[in-house]
Amino acid sequence: MNIKMKSIVTAVALAASFSAMAADPIRIGLSGPYTGGSSPMGVSMRDGVKLAASEINAKGGVLGRQIELVERDDESKNERGVQVAQELINKEKVVATLGYINTGVSLASQRFYQEAKIPVLNNVATGSIVTKQFLPPEFADNYVFRTSANDTIQSAMIVREAIDNRKFTKVAILADSTNYGQLGREDLEKALAAKNIKTVAVEKFNIKDTDMTAQLLKAKEAGTQAILTYAIGPELAQIANGMEKLGWKVPMMGSWTLSMANFIDNAGKNGEGARMPQTFIQEPNTPKRKAFIDAYLKAYNPPNGRIPSPVSAAQGYDSMYLLAAGIKQAGNTDGVKVREALENLKEKIDGVVTTYDHPYTHDNHEAITMEMVTMGEVKDGHVVRAK
Amino acid sequence: MEIFAQLILSGIALGMIYGLIAFGYQLTFATSGTLNFGQGEALMLGAMVGLTLVGHMNYWLMIPLVLVFGALQGVLVERLGVLPALKTKSEFGWIMTTISLAIIFKNVAENVWGHDDVTFPSPLPTAPLQFFGLRVLPMEILVVAGALAVMLAVEIFNRKSIYGKAVVATSNDRDAAGLMGINTGMVITFSYALSSMTAAFAGVLVAPLTLTGATMGAVLGLKAFAVAIIGGLNSGMGVIVGGLILGIAETTTGYYISTGYKDVPGLLLLLLVLAIKPAGMFGKSVIKKV
Numbered sequence: 183m184n185i186k187m188k189s190i191v192t193a194v195a196l197a198a199s200f201s202a203m204a205a206d207p208i209r210i211g212l213s214g215p216y217t218g219g220s221s222p223m224g225v226s227m228r229d230g231v232k233l234a235a236s237e238i239n240a241k242g243g244v245l246g247r248q249i250e251l252v253e254r255d256d257e258s259k260n261e262r263g264v265q266v267a268q269e270l271i272n273k274e275k276v277v278a279t280l281g282y283i284n285t286g287v288s289l290a291s292q293r294f295y296q297e298a299k300i301p302v303l304n305n306v307a308t309g310s311i312v313t314k315q316f317l318p319p320e321f322a323d324n325y326v327f328r329t330s331a332n333d334t335i336q337s338a339m340i341v342r343e344a345i346d347n348r349k350f351t352k353v354a355i356l357a358d359s360t361n362y363g364q365l366g367r368e369d370l371e372k373a374l375a376a377k378n379i380k381t382v383a384v385e386k387f388n389i390k391d392t393d394m395t396a397q398l399l400k401a402k403e404a405g406t407q408a409i410l411t412y413a414i415g416p417e418l419a420q421i422a423n424g425m426e427k428l429g430w431k432v433p434m435m436g437s438w439t440l441s442m443a444n445f446i447d448n449a450g451k452n453g454e455g456a457r458m459p460q461t462f463i464q465e466p467n468t469p470k471r472k473a474f475i476d477a478y479l480k481a482y483n484p485p486n487g488r489i490p491s492p493v494s495a496a497q498g499y500d501s502m503y504l505l506a507a508g509i510k511q512a513g514n515t516d517g518v519k520v521r522e523a524l525e526n527l528k529e530k531i532d533g534v535v536t537t538y539d540h541p542y543t544h545d546n547h548e549a550i551t552m553e554m555v556t557m558g559e560v561k562d563g564h565v566v567r568a569k
Numbered sequence: 570m571e572i573f574a575q576l577i578l579s580g581i582a583l584g585m586i587y588g589l590i591a592f593g594y595q596l597t598f599a600t601s602g603t604l605n606f607g608q609g610e611a612l613m614l615g616a617m618v619g620l621t622l623v624g625h626m627n628y629w630l631m632i633p634l635v636l637v638f639g640a641l642q643g644v645l646v647e648r649l650g651v652l653p654a655l656k657t658k659s660e661f662g663w664i665m666t667t668i669s670l671a672i673i674f675k676n677v678a679e680n681v682w683g684h685d686d687v688t689f690p691s692p693l694p695t696a697p698l699q700f701f702g703l704r705v706l707p708m709e710i711l712v713v714a715g716a717l718a719v720m721l722a723v724e725i726f727n728r729k730s731i732y733g734k735a736v737v738a739t740s741n742d743r744d745a746a747g748l749m750g751i752n753t754g755m756v757i758t759f760s761y762a763l764s765s766m767t768a769a770f771a772g773v774l775v776a777p778l779t780l781t782g783a784t785m786g787a788v789l790g791l792k793a794f795a796v797a798i799i800g801g802l803n804s805g806m807g808v809i810v811g812g813l814i815l816g817i818a819e820t821t822t823g824y825y826i827s828t829g830y831k832d833v834p835g836l837l838l839l840l841l842v843l844a845i846k847p848a849g850m851f852g853k854s855v856i857k858k859v
Binding site for chain 1: 699704828
């Protein structure tokens with residue numbers, strides 16, 4: 183009786199799993215920091231991806247299957263990111279993964295995707311080498327894609343703004359001591375060298391540093407006309423506030439993190455006028471963008487009607503659509519096929535950042551080019567288009 | 570010269586913060602020979618509670634409430650983490666328990682107040698004051714004055730009041746004080762309350778200068794520990810001087826050598842002190858009889 187009962191249960195369970203298989207959801211990994219100093223970016227990115235996925239699912243999904251997101255918090259920690267990558271690949275059996283805010287986490291984690299031949303789309307991390315870890319001849323194919331403006335583009339734009347547009351000749355670089363800050367500093371120095379400009383000061387600080395007097399005094403004594411930054415929100419705010427304390431105010435311009443809510447709020451009036459490259463500004467200047475902003479605000483209702491990190495939200499949203507188009511064109515969820523499809527996307531995708539027309543090729547895994555990026559400026563607690 | 574003076578001023582403000590937290594380490598070490606490694610988290614909790622209260626009341630009214638909260642939190646740490654270790658005469662049990670309590674406090678704070686760093690509204694004007702071309706924030710003056718006032722108050726209490734005498738007696742010789750009828754257990758609990766109270770006070774003092782968040786205490790607590798070691802774990806003067814040395818070393822190294830090396834001289838000094846005078850620059854060495 184007991185054995186009979188067991189076999190019936192097993193049969194029923196098997197039948198149930200077979201029938202579920204027919205419309206099995208497509209599982210897609212989502213890795214980002216939803217806690218800690220980078221969380222405004224991580225949360226906005228996640229919400230952007232979720233928004234796109236729910237829109238796609240509402241229209242019937244991809245290949246007749248629903249998209250199921252498997253969210254994991256990598257806490258901006260390299261070792262945690264590695265764990266997450268292994269879990270998503272081996273246990274959750276994802277088809278592809280979207281995410282990575284922090285360049286360091288991305289560099290540490292994505293080799294597992296490369297080995298497993300599963301595409302990974304970096305939608306926020308900006309380090310120039312993120313997409314260049316697995317290049318021929320050592321690796322025949324690269325599974326790392328990106329939908330954000332990399333640091334080569336950003337540093338060139340920062341330098342263009344400071345040197346060409348505003349005619350400064352004496353600039354100082356202030357960067358934090360993380361992978362992000364120091365790789366960005368190298369890119370900035372390269373971009374400045376291309377214009378034959380030498381920095382008058384290059385200063386460094388740690389995450390959680392609260393006193394920037396020494397760094398700022400050095401820059402001030404060197405006759406700095408503008409400060410170029412590569413850091414994240416809280417410390418950037420300490421720089422702006424430190425200038426106020428020293429009674430010395432020069433324009434601040436730097437990587438896109440100057441648009442983070444935790445910079446704008448903590449710096450207050452001292453952060454006004456800071457400029458940074460942006461792929462997306464929360465301004466409804468096209469119908470697509472208006473629809474996106476309205477849908478985001480309606481779904482997540484952020485405080486003051488301000489997306490914590492609009493850039494991350496938009497890039498996250500677009501990355502989901504690009505991946506969905508790749509899977510659709512591949513006709514199945516095989517990693518190799520999806521990569522090949524992404525490298526030759528036939529469908530034009532109308533995204534929030536731009537309209538993607540063949541965004542990737544076999545050798546180019548960067549969807550964003552300099553023309554798609556604009557300069558933003560902090561004004562009255564919001565990021566607006568710089569005039 | 571003006572720059573040097575400006576760096577010294579910033580160093581003093583920074584150093585007094587370290588000194589005040591280091592003072593908290595001293596208080597419990599004196600009575601019980603144990604330290605609360607969650608001193609940085611006690612500071613963070615003080616700042617967070619202060620931030621919550623300041624939404625409903627004036628900054629100055631909020632301070633006494635934060636002090637009460639700090640004292641209660643100290644008692645909790647002592648009861649949960651230190652008392653069991655002292656009872657079983659465990660030499661090192663309290664190290665792990667205070668560290669684990671610190672981690673728990675940080676996680677609780679993250680869940681209650683979130684993960685973001687936020688600004689603490691400043692009770693004083695945020696525009697710097699000028700003296701002979703030097704710029705000081707009013708809040709920095711308050712930090713220095715507040716830190717000195719607390720240390721002075723505790724010192725006077727120890728010297729003048731009967732309860733203070735019990736604390737001093739327990740510090741000098743716990744067993745003898747116990748035989749003389751002093752409830753040394755109570756004194757140790759009290760010293761923990763006082764220690765977390767100063768940390769909480771330090772929290773509301775520094776919060777308007779730094780940003781407030783669940784992780785704000787970790788770095789400060791660690792640096793203050795270095796100060797307590799440099800100055801000596803049983804010298805009030807030591808923590809002030811140690812704090813100033815570390816603070817000024819940080820700002821001047823940052824300017825004159827490199828901002829990448831600003832933490833190095835203070836830590837070198839720590840190694841030097843440990844090698845030459847392990848009881849600290851101002852500490853009295855105690856011969857341990859076994």
